[in-house]
Amino acid sequence: MSSLSSVSRRTYLLSTLTALSLLAAGCGSGSVGTTATGTPGPSFVIGTDAPMSSVTSFAVVVNSLDAIDANGKSVSLVSGTPTVDFARFNGLQTLMDMNDVPVGTYTSVQITLGAATLGYLNTSSGAPTIVSEPATLTSSTITIPLASPLVINQTQPVGLRLDLNLRKSILVDGSGQITGQVTPTFNIAAVAIGDDGAYLDEFDAAVVSVNTTAQTFVVQGPHGRQFTVNVTGNTAWDNSESLSSLTTSSIVSVSGTLDKADATIDADEVAIVSQNGFYATGQVTYVTPATGTATSFDLYVRGLLPTTTGLTLGQIAQVNLTGSENFFIYRMHNTLTQFLFNSSNMLAGQDIVIGGPATGATNSQAVTVKRVALRHWGFNGTLVTTPTVSGTFQMTINGFAGLLVPQTVTVYTSSVTKFRNGFTALANVTGNVRVVGLLVKDPVSGNTVLLAHYVDLLN
Numbered sequence: 122m123s124s125l126s127s128v129s130r131r132t133y134l135l136s137t138l139t140a141l142s143l144l145a146a147g148c149g150s151g152s153v154g155t156t157a158t159g160t161p162g163p164s165f166v167i168g169t170d171a172p173m174s175s176v177t178s179f180a181v182v183v184n185s186l187d188a189i190d191a192n193g194k195s196v197s198l199v200s201g202t203p204t205v206d207f208a209r210f211n212g213l214q215t216l217m218d219m220n221d222v223p224v225g226t227y228t229s230v231q232i233t234l235g236a237a238t239l240g241y242l243n244t245s246s247g248a249p250t251i252v253s254e255p256a257t258l259t260s261s262t263i264t265i266p267l268a269s270p271l272v273i274n275q276t277q278p279v280g281l282r283l284d285l286n287l288r289k290s291i292l293v294d295g296s297g298q299i300t301g302q303v304t305p306t307f308n309i310a311a312v313a314i315g316d317d318g319a320y321l322d323e324f325d326a327a328v329v330s331v332n333t334t335a336q337t338f339v340v341q342g343p344h345g346r347q348f349t350v351n352v353t354g355n356t357a358w359d360n361s362e363s364l365s366s367l368t369t370s371s372i373v374s375v376s377g378t379l380d381k382a383d384a385t386i387d388a389d390e391v392a393i394v395s396q397n398g399f400y401a402t403g404q405v406t407y408v409t410p411a412t413g414t415a416t417s418f419d420l421y422v423r424g425l426l427p428t429t430t431g432l433t434l435g436q437i438a439q440v441n442l443t444g445s446e447n448f449f450i451y452r453m454h455n456t457l458t459q460f461l462f463n464s465s466n467m468l469a470g471q472d473i474v475i476g477g478p479a480t481g482a483t484n485s486q487a488v489t490v491k492r493v494a495l496r497h498w499g500f501n502g503t504l505v506t507t508p509t510v511s512g513t514f515q516m517t518i519n520g521f522a523g524l525l526v527p528q529t530v531t532v533y534t535s536s537v538t539k540f541r542n543g544f545t546a547l548a549n550v551t552g553n554v555r556v557v558g559l560l561v562k563d564p565v566s567g568n569t570v571l572l573a574h575y576v577d578l579l580n
Contacts, residue, residue, distance in 0.1 A: 176287050177521050178240030178253065178435065179207040179303065188227035188271055188281075189264075195231070196222040198281065200346070202235070207285045212499030212557035212575055213322040216342065219278070219384060227271040230281065230309055231264040239291070240435070241299050253435075259292075259304040271311040277381040282318035284308040288579065314379050317541075321377055321386065323496070325394070325402070325474075327426060328371040331364065337385075338367055340375070349385040350375055359392035359494070360449045370398045372426060372476060374451060374496070392451050394494055395476025401425045401432055401488075402474040404498070406525060408467045415464045417441045420475065420488075430482040440475055440488045450559065451496045462495045466562045468569060470518070470525035472498030497574050498522075501555040505529055508547045512538075516554060516571075532556050532571045543578030553579040 182204050187195040199218050239256040272279060289306040293299055312318040326340035329347060336352050350373075352364055367373070376390040394400050403423040408415050420438045432438045442464055450458045451474075474494045481489035500522050506515040512534040518526045534547055544550055557575035562568070 176208055176239065176241050176291055176299070179237065179256065179285075179287060179291070180240075181205055181207065181237035181256070181258075182235030184233040184235050185231075187231045188222070189229045189231055190225050190227050194225075196225075196227070198222065198230075208240075208287060211501075212555050212577060213497065214282070214318070214320060216321050216324050216348075216379075216386075217283075219280075219346065219348075222273055224273050224275060227267070227273070229264055229266045230271075231262070232305075233262045234258055234305070235261070237303065239299070239301060239303065254301065257302045259302060263305060265307065265309055267309060267311055269311050277314060278379050278384045279311065279313050280319065282310050282312045282316075286580075314381050319378065321375065321379075324375045324386070325400070325424065325426075326373060326375070327398075328367050328369055328373060330369065331367045333364055336364065338364065340373065350377075350391075351380065351385055351387050352391065353387075356388050357390050357452070357454060359390070359451060359454065360447065362393050366393060366396075368396065371396055372398070372400045374474065374494075376452070390452055392449075392494060393476075393492075394474045395492060397476065397478040397491065399427065399430060399479040399482055400474055400476045401438065401482070402496070403472070404522070404525065405467060405469050405471045405473060406437060407469055413465065414444075415442055415467045418467055420473070424474075427479065430479050431485045432482055432488070433485065436485065438482075438485045438488050440490060440493075442493075443489070446490060447492045449492075449494050451494055453559075460564055461559075461561045466564060468526070468560060468562050470500075470522050470569075471560045472496050495559060495561070497557055497559060499555045499557040499575075499577075500526070500530075500560065500571060501553070501579055503553055504551060508534075508550050512547060514547075514550065516556065526560070526569060528569060530560075530569045530571050532558075532573050532576075534573045534576065538573045539575050541575055541577045543580070544576055547576075550576055550578075555579050 182202055183199060184202050185197060186199045187197055189195045198220060200220065237256040237258055238253050240253040271281060284307060286306045286308065290303050291299060292302040292304060310318060326342045329339040329341050331338045338350050339347050340350060341347050371393050372395040374392045374394050375386060375388050377386055377388040380387050401420065401422050401424065403421045405418050406421050407419040409417045418440050420440055422432050422434055422436055422438055425432055425434055444464065448459065448463045450462050474496055475490040476492040477490035500518045501520060502516045502518040502523065504514055504516050508514040513531055515529050515531050517529055540546055555577040556571050556573050558571050558573040560569065560571055563570050
């Protein structure tokens, strides 16, 4: 198997990526005892991951995910047996699942994994492609103790933050080539509402109903579960829209926190990514023409709703542009949105979401849309210059995104940039990093730049 190299030509990428689901964790092994019973309380699961540069997909069946107390009694934290793509997220946190489980103190977590596949960049000959093949797990039943117990109560939701480290999980040989063996390595922590690890950076869901009087709307999330979203006068709406703009054909992206009182979602940001019942999200792999106003672009599809169109997860879709599309940037509400992101400023490597009628997506080579939104994504790479007093540094991007963005990029930080996972400030940023932010074209110089929301140390 091959690791990665850089190319600047158009890349056609073929892989199998599963739908958005749930992340889980582990190291060590054990067995689950009897099932815990009693008064239920709400528990949630937040998922994220640490990337490995050449891996695009690690999909595995999660047969079970259980919390275990000191007496060996267990409770399930997930619904069903979902197939999970652990490489779906890159520096962003999302709500994976929420269930009522018996009140109690749980000191460890156990996961049982089933069949798995691994997608990776193959650059051994010709144009790079993504190969998908069975993965070999070194252990399928895994138990990990919690440094701080998960204490379920009736007063407010608590949960787990599950962080998969692909860089440490996927084994390579002496020459750095992927072997196909996986030893799942995770960081698991109990989190409470208000903790940074419980924040929802991005939660995509379809609108089921709207109550303008109560200032709420209901969405359908993972496993068909419905969630109530609360909005207030402080909730920011992208694209100058509002609660009254929502219909049962809307698909939204929500950022915020779980409410302490009733496990609803308190939104601080809402974007309507589709008003027509169809959306897809992923990375731009090629823009046509390469300069000037784009007439089409290729999208590597990572998320999709509904799944019954002509698009397929892990495949390339060609999106045609007519000039009538609405372009905007998630979490940006000033006039710079149209200045920084439009049909003349699209770049390979950008993470976007498209929305429109499902009838316009029956042919994956001729998709028509009404909305195109730029969103945050994690770009991992290596510093090539040290941070300056003005808040910038330069980096080269590695892995899948590095094929799409082979040039050195300048990273801009600001007062709202957060430094995580070992970094505490701009001054100590060095070595291997992940920058979660917006990839844009400087409209003056034409250079590719990153506007940083998070800057993480990659171990």
